[in-house]
Amino acid sequence: MTEQPMVRFDNVSKRYGALTVLDGLNLEIAHGEKVSIIGPSGSGKTTVLRMLMTLETINDGVIWVEGQPLTHMERNGKLVPADLAHIRKIRAKIGMVFQSFNLFPHMTAMQNCIEAPITVLGMKRADAEARAADLLDMVGLSEKKDHYPSQLSGGQQQRVAIARACAMRPKIMLFDEVTSALDPELVGEVLEVIRKLGREHDLTMLMVTHQMGFAKEFSDRVCFFHAGKICEQGPPNELFGAPKNERTRQFLHAVLEAG
C-alpha cells in the first residue's frame, strides 16, 4: 500500500460573500514534511491553516487527513458534510499555534498545558502534568510553569502556546506567523523551539511565515501564494535561488529590499 499523504486539499475553495479567498486549492503534504507558506498579505495563507484547523468552513472541495475526509464524512458511499463528532475525531490529529498566542489568561503555563489533555483526552491529572512538565522543559520554561500569561514575555508566551499544542500529541502542527507579534529580539528563541520540535518529534508541519531565512533553512518545501492560489512551489533553494515566476521574484525582491 502506498503511503497516504498526511494532508490533502482537493480542489478547495473559500469565499466570503462575493470575495473568493481561495480558488480551487490543490495541495498535498507528506508524512513528516515541513512546508512553509509565503506570500503577500491577504493572499489567503492564514485561511489555508484555519480551514485545516476547522476554524473556517469551506465552500467547495474536500480536505483529507491521512486518507480520511476531514470536512466531510462517508455516508452510504457518498461524501456528505461532516458532523461535529466526525470533525472532532479527525481534528484530534491537528494542533495550531497562533500569531497572537491565545493563551488562556486565567490559567498558569502549566494549567494551559494540562487543560485539554484532561478535559478532552481524559488523561489523569498526574500524567497530564508529567507530560506538560516535559514539554515546558523542552521549550525552556520549566521554572515559569506557575506563571500566568500576563507575567510572561511575548516569546515566553508563544513557547508555552507551542508546548500547549504539543501536549495534545498532534501529528500535524500549524504555525500562523507565530513570530510576527514578537519584538525582534524574541523571535530567535521561538524559532529555536520550532527547530527542536522538527528534530525531536515526528511531526508534519505547515507554517505561514515572513522569516525567509528560517523558511529556507528549515522547510522541505516552500509554497508561494498569490491571490488565493499557489503561484509557485518547490524546494527552498530552488524557490529562493531561482524563482521561475515573475510574481515570486517581485515578492522576494520586495521582502529582501525591506530587510
Next chain:
Amino acid sequence: MIWDWAFAFEILPVLARAAIVSIEATLIGFALAASLGLVLAVVRIAVPWTGWTISVLVELIRSTPLLIQIFFLYFVFPKFGVVLDAFTAGVLAIGIHYAAYCSEVYRAGFDNIHRGQWEASIALNLSSWTTFRDIIIPQAIPPIVPALGNYLVALFKETPLLSAIAVLELMQTAKIIGSETFRYTEPTTLVGLFFLAMSLVSAALIRSLERLLNRRTMR
C-alpha cells in the same frame, strides 16, 4: 371564560385615556431628568469642590427605591405647607430619580472629550461658557443620546409606580377597572401589551439612532 374580547374592547377607550397620562408623566419626568442631570454634570465640572457632594447625592438617590421617594415627596411637602397634587409630586420624584442616572451619562460623555479640545479652546481664548456651549456639548451629547434614550424607556416603564399614590395612569386605571368588575385579566394584560409594544418600538428606534450616530462619527 378566561379572555373576554367584548370586555377588552369596552375598556380600551378608558385605558387609552390613561395611556395619555402615562405618556405625559414620562415626557415631563424625562424633561426634568435630562435637564437636571445636565445641570448636575455641568456644575460638577464648573465648580470642582461640589464633586464629592454631588457624587454622594447621586449615590443616595440611586440607592433607594423610587417608590419610597414618591411617597416621601407626596407626604412630606404638605408638612412644609406646600400641597402638591399626586401627579406633580410623582413626576417630580421620577424626574429627580432619573436625573441622578442621567447626570452619570452626561459625565461619561464629558469624560470622553479629549483634553486637547479644552486646551485648544483655551489657546483660542474662548470663554469657558463658550467652550462648553460651542465645543464640548456638541461633541459630548450625540454619542450619549442612545444611553439617554434607554433611560427614557426605563423611566416610562416605572410610571406604573404612580398608581401607588393614585395617579390615574394606566396601572391605576386597570386596577380600578379590576376592582369594579372583578375582571383583572383583560385590563392588566392590555396594560402589559401596551408597555411591550412601546418598548419594542423604542428599542428599534434607539437602535437605528445608534446606527445613524455611528455612521456620522465614522466619517
Next chain:
Amino acid sequence: MGIRTLVTLLVVALGVIAVLATQEAYSLFMPGLLQGAVLTVEIAVLGSLLAIVMGVLAALARMYGPAPLRWLATVYVEIFRGTSALVQLFWLFFVLPQFGVTLNAFLVAVLALGLNVGAYGSEVVRGAIQSVARGQWEASTALNMSRPQMLRRIILPQAFVAMIPPWGNLLIELLKSTALVSLITLSDLAFKAQQMNQNTFKTIPIFTLVLLMYLAMSLVLTIGMRLLERRASLGLARGRAA
C-alpha cells in the same frame, strides 16, 4: 466611587440609624421597620438567586440552544424587559389565578422580581460572553474541546469578571424593586413605612429611617460586589503590573 468612600458612607448610614434609634420620636418605629427590612432582604436574596439562574440559562439558550429553546428564551427576555416590573407583579398576582394557578404573595414577589431582573441579566451574560476574545474560542477549538468544555473552562471564567459590575447594578435595581411588593399586600419595609405613616403621620422620621435602611442595604450589596470583582479580576490580571 471608591470602596473606601462606600464603606465610610455605610458606616455613617448605620451610625445615623443607631443614633436615631435612641431618639424617642424615632425609636417607636424601629421594631416594625426592622421586621419589614427582614422580609425585604429575604425577597431580595431569593429574587437575586432566581435572576442569576434565569439570566445565565436564558443567555446560553439564546446563544447556543436549539431553535425552539432559543425562541422561548427570546420571548421570555422580550416580555420581561418590555413590560414594567409592577405590571408583571400585578399580572402574576391578580391574573394568574384566573388561569387556575394561585401562588402566595411571597412566591409571586420572588418570581416576578427574579424573572424581571433575569431578563436584563441575560443580556449582561450574553454581552460578557461575546466580549471574550475570539482567539480564546479558536485556541479551544484547536485543542479540540467540545462546546460545553470551552464554555465551562475557558469562556465563562473570563466572562465572569466582566459580568460582575453590571450584575451589581442589576441586583441593586432588584433590591430597590422589592419596594413594589408592598403593593401586593406583603409587609416589607416599604409597606411598614406606609402603614406607619398612615397611622401616625410622622412622615419625616419614618421615611428618613426607611431611606437610610435601604441605603445601607444597597451599600452592603455594592461593597460586596466590588470585593468580588477585585478577587475575580486578580486571577486575570495577576502580575500585569509586573
